[in-house]
């Protein structure tokens with residue numbers, strides 16, 4: 001076990017950014033599974049509707065990211081959006097207008113298999129009502145080439161709880177898995193206590209981690225913190241994605257969470273390509289100017 | 291002693307005890323309103339019991355102070371009373387942990403515990 005953990009944080013320089021190789025699926029175990037390698041792309045925290053000094057180019061950033069992913073030589077099997085599709089508003093009509101416009105822009109993705117989930121900006125003020133009208137259920141599962149994906153909603157409750165009903169649903173779903181099944185969890189907030197005094201946590205996220213612990217091949221992808229971040233809880237890896245609106249400062253680096261000053265080159269914005277093979281490999285895809 | 295007598299004796303005693311507690315435990319009032327606490331800096335004494343009296347002027351907010359293990363929901367139209375006896379000195383951040391709109395992320399404050 002220890003040896004496997006040490007391998008988890010092997011970092012390799014890649015062409016399109018940094019390749020992060022996580023030794024999640026030990027060689028031999030994964031290759032014995034049906035399916036084989038595939039890759040998907042993670043978008044996060046697009047915050048459509050945000051206007052402010054943190055990103056004067058906010059009208060164009062999402063479209064640029066769509067163009068970047070459309071330009072990949074090897075298109076992904078599918079695309080996931082890990083929440084905060086829109087920036088919040090108190091006006092229910094404006095919220096729906098933002099969701100509408102967001103959906104029109106991402107309809108430009110060439111890959112048509114796209115999975116959404118909400119962030120607190122989308123769903124916390126109306127318990128996910130508008131979100132469900134546009135994008136459907138806020139928690140669900142799907143399977144792809146032998147990997148089981150579980151989407152968890154830790155935002156429809158404004159106090160950042162998964163809640164007992166969803167935890168029971170997760171437990172029931174996991175009961176149908178074998179201990180060595182390959183499982184990917186997609187969610188908005190960190191499930192672990194990354195920076196509790198910045199509210200970078202899920203109130204009952206430890207309960208979800210506890211339910212996942214008996215499974216040997218689990219990896220979590222999330223957003224919310226607007227920066228790349230990698231963390232292990234036991235053998236479970238948690239990877240936060242960059243945002244597509246503005247980067248936030250490193251957790252704990254200053255007393256208050258805040259956006260980083262705007263940099264026109266937008267080096268801290270982007271999407272991420274995830275290859276699911278015998279290992280999980282991450283390649284960060286910066287937003288290219290176009 | 292009759293049951294009736296006990297009731298007569300017991301009720302005033304309980305009331306007096308409650309009045310005494312209210313008189314001796316200092317209260318600190320904190321109001322919540324999108325997107326700030328008023329006041330947003332509160333000073334209390336180390337080891338001395340205090341009651342935080344929390345109210346909201348508009349909607350539900352939260353007050354979370356992770357370092358002292360304190361959390362409460364602040365519902366408008368009522369007083370939320372949180373008793374606390376700070377056991378460590380220092381400056382501790384608190385913040386709203388019930389998402390309340392565009393500005394929620396800036397809704398925070400500081401509790402100073404003086405030795």
Ligand SMILES: [Cu+2]
Pocket residue numbers: 324325350351352386387388389390394397
């Ligand atoms: Cu609030």
